[in-house]
Amino acid sequence: KAGVTQTPRYLIKTRGQQVTLSCSPISGHRSVSWYQQTPGQGLQFLFEYFSETQRNKGNFPGRFSGRQFSNSRSEMNVSTLELGDSALYLCASSLGGVSPLHFGNGTRLTVT
Amino acid sequence: GDSVTQMEGPVTLSEEAFLTINCTYTATGYPSLFWYVQYPGEGLQLLLKATKADDKGSNKGFEATYRKETTSFHLEKGSVQVSDSAVYFCALRHAGGTSYGKLTFGQGTILTVHP
Numbered sequence: 046k047a048g049v050t051q052t053p054r055y056l057i058k059t060r061g062q063q064v065t066l067s068c069s070p071i072s073g074h075r076s077v078s079w080y081q082q083t084p085g086q087g088l089q090f091l092f093e094y095f096s097e098t099q100r101n102k103g104n105f106p107g108r109f110s111g112r113q114f115s116n117s118r119s120e121m122n123v124s125t126l127e128l129g130d131s132a133l134y135l136c137a138s139s140l141g142g143v144s145p146l147h148f149g150n151g152t153r154l155t156v157t
Numbered sequence: 158g159d160s161v162t163q164m165e166g167p168v169t170l171s172e173e174a175f176l177t178i179n180c181t182y183t184a185t186g187y188p189s190l191f192w193y194v195q196y197p198g199e200g201l202q203l204l205l206k207a208t209k210a211d212d213k214g215s216n217k218g219f220e221a222t223y224r225k226e227t228t229s230f231h232l233e234k235g236s237v238q239v240s241d242s243a244v245y246f247c248a249l250r251h252a253g254g255t256s257y258g259k260l261t262f263g264q265g266t267i268l269t270v271h272p
Binding site for chain 2: 049051076077078080087088090092093094095100101103135137139142143145146147148149150151
């Protein structure tokens with residue numbers, strides 16, 4: 046069974062630009078969550094989607110948004126990029142409920 | 158709010174040494190507890206989990222027991238290998254409600270094992 050796939054693996058953007066990251070969950074998983082990982086703040090929860098609905102959101106500014114499609118694939122968008130948005134962005138999928146989260150290898154975003 | 162505290166790293170051991178990485182948590186109710194491992198350049202892999210008090214999670218020689226009385230979930234392995242070198246994260250998660258999809262992570266502990 047294929048794991049969680051995130052594309053692209055690496056991105057370099059300039060301050061002020063916007064970026065879209067993509068995540069394909071494990072087949073059959075309807076819940077997709079996004080996390081930001083930085084050396085200073087560690088792993089922080091961004092949001093979670095289930096059946097195209099955002100059910101939970103972390104403490105991030107409105108520049109961070111996401112969506113989920115009917116095939117459970119998800120995208121995350123960051124607008125007006127800031128230097129501090131440089132991070133590894135991880136996507137995780139699960140069956141929902143209390144089932145474990147399975148993570149992808151992440152997208153490394155560098156903002157210059 | 159919820160929080161997870163892991164022992165300060167990095168931890169450096171020789172091959173076949175005993176490993177303990179301490180993890181304590183603060184949370185209301187009865188969260189599930191997890192250990193994840195991250196190898197260089199990769200995402201997080203679930204190592205083991207425990208869903209209620211006194212449960213013992215185990216996988217690949219690693220073990221951790223959910224201790225409600227001490228709010229702890231310490232990771233142990235009897236004999237580490239060089240291939241165990243990675244970053245280890247302790248995490249908790251509540252079921253449902255405002256916790257959908259949300260894991261609360263510790264800061265991570267870097268483990269380096271030398272031959």
